[in-house]
Amino acid sequence: MIIDAHSHVHDPVEAHVRLLDEAGVDRAVLFPTRPHPERAGDLGSLRREMARLDEAIGGRADDAEGYRIAWRELDEALAERPDRFIGFKSVRLDLEPEQIAEAVERDVVGGGFRGIGELTPPPGRADLIEPVLRAAADHSGLPVVVHGFAPTTADDLATLAELAARYPAVPLVVSQLGGLNWMQAVDLVRDTPSMYLELSTAYIVFAVRLAIREIPERTLFGSDAPYGDPVLARTTIERVTEPGEVRDMVMGGTIARLLGL
Secondary structure, eight states: OOEEEEEEOOSSHHHHHHHHHHHTOOEEEEEOOSOOGGGOOSHHHHHHHHHHHHHHHTTOOOOHHHHHHHHHHHHHHHHHOTTTEEEEEOOOTTSOHHHHHHHIIIIIITTTOSEEEEEOOOTTOGGGGHHHHHHHHTTTOOOEEEOOSTTOOHHHHHHHHHHHHHOTTSOEEEOGGGGGGHHHHHHHHHHOTTEEEEOTTOSSHHHHHHHHHHOGGGEEOOOOBTTSOHHHHHHHHHHHSOTTHHHHIIIIIHHHHHHTO
């Protein structure tokens, strides 16, 4: 089974399914989203969507209504195509630790989601995910996915590694190959057994090659669609690997094992 380990809700949902079909991808991990760049028809509308993205990944989009809309869209997409999507639900990081624990139990576990993410702490505040990891550990080690590209900093990646070592039962996935800090991300993931590195948004192909070579059993194929494209992401993995066990793990075997599929 080929599984895209990183994608966001599309409008319309069937546009996403067509992308998966074109790429020969069986299923995709699906995260909620507030921005929808795929809706943009011109530069002005794209700027508006990207401004929402900047707020989200900068940890500034903390309005309750925005979360409710994104979660509702996720629920609708999962209900429409449960055969293609694997739902992960985000958790607000501006809540008190006991409220985060309640949200994980009520909304993530109670809602039948397979993991938590994509979390977007403000730059320099990766420590805010600790209550999420604690709650995930209390529920059989739910996987947790954290945004890895800018504005995530090198210090944030180091903090994530420290937290992952503190909660070794929780698979902690750094997305987008750690962004500009990809070499540090590879080092940290290699040295922290409970960490994983998702490979979307790579801006140089040898970053993907070296990441897989260093940590073949803990690197994950992902597209970050709609920002990335499943066809291009799959082609990149296949370009830097040979057919066989390693490619199979990266393209879906490892995430399937984490999710018990």
